[in-house]
Amino acid sequence: MQRRPVGSSGLEVSRIGLGTMTWGEDTSPAEAGEQLAAFVDAGGTFVETADDYGGGAAQQVLGGLLRGTVSRDDLVLAGRGSAIDAPGRGGTARASRAALLRSLDGTLRRLGVDHLDLWQFPGWDPRVPVDEMLSAVQVAVYSGRARYAGLVAPQGWQLATVAAGAGAGPDPAVSRPVSTQVEYSLLAREPEAELLPAARHHGLGILAWAPLGRGVLTGKYTDGTPADSRGASALLASYVEARRTEHSARIVQSVLTAADGLGTSPLVVALTWVRDRPGVATAVVGARDAAQLRASLAAEDVTLPAEIRTALDDVSDPVR
Incomplete structure (x- = not known):
């Protein structure tokens, strides 16, 4: 699998990443192990996790696999702090230095x-x-607990403010974020208005999550909700339903048409579109099992023709 730099930094990642959101809940440890092994065998390196995935269960599952299924050195591990450190917990705000470092230490412990x-x-x-948030980054890097830092789903002006603050600090090379993780797909192109231009301007790479439109772009929901799908899961039904709109249906039909013309799957078409957007370092996919993950990894050998990419751009244009 090809690798790409994350923004203007020296960090490199596989251009398809592996997400762990359902690990420990909808995805058993055994199934997670099969996914991770298949991902590494395909040349994948970037694995994303967060401390609120299953209340920490996903990180515990991943930690167990790092002790037996794959080598830690084969992966680029990305951990995300979250609402576990909600306002008021321990007397600190969510992004205070104390909360951020406590979240980081918890992630390292579980992994x-x-x-x-x-x-x-x-x-x-x-x-x-x-400057308090950025000081936490400096502590994390200087202490060896993190190599690089990134932002999760900021607005464009917020990203620019943080990037400018890092540039004005005492050690910008250490505190400057190198990435931003955001939902981005044919069904979620809102980041193109402000966030993506701001990221490019400040040299941050895009980590695109939910590139398959939360599964809707695979076409599996065109005739209802399959019983074995995430849309039928009590855990993820509302998450998927948010992308099942009349506007989305038109985009999905275009993806299906493109896939039929190319002799591939709609999953591959949707994933490839995101993967090759300007500024995207990696497109992070989640899967129910190893077979589903391998279907996503098949996108590595596909490049969309310019005319199909243009047609998909047009039909999914958020302004239109």
Whole structure:
């Protein structure tokens, strides 16, 4: 699998990443192990996890696999802090230095590792000064607990504010974020208005999650909700339903048409479209099992013709 730099940094990742959101809940440890092994065998390196995936269960599952299924050195581990450190917990705000470092230490403990390759933290907290958030990054890097840092789903002006604050700090090479993780797909192109231009301007790479439109772009929901799908899961039904709209249906039909013309799957068409958008370092996919993951990994050998990419751009244009 090809690798790409994350923005203007020296960090490199596989251009398809593996998400772990359902591990420990809808995905058993055994199934997760099969996925991770298949991903590494295909040349994948970037694995994303968060401390609120299953209340920490996903990280515990991944930590167990790092002690037996794959080598830690084969992966680029990205850990994300989240609402586990909600306002008021321990007397600190969500993105305070204390909360951020506590979240990082919890992630390292659950994974059983001494550092993250990429530590992602909330992109904005109005109660916390930017320099305090950035000081947490410096502590994490200087102490060896993180190699790089990134922002999670900020708005464009928030990303620019944090990036500018890092540039004005005492050690910008350490505190400057190198990435931003955001939902991005043919059904979610809103980041193109402000966030993606801001990221490119400041040299941040895009980590695109839900590139398959939360599964809707695979076409599996065109005739209802399959019983074995995430849309039928009590855990994820509302998550999927948010992308099942009349506008989405037109885009899905275009993806199906493109896939039929190319002799491939709609999953591959949708994933390839995101993967090759300007500024995207990796497109992070989640899967129910190893077979489903391998279907996503098949996108590695596909490049969309220019005319199909243009047609998909047009039909999914959020302005239109």
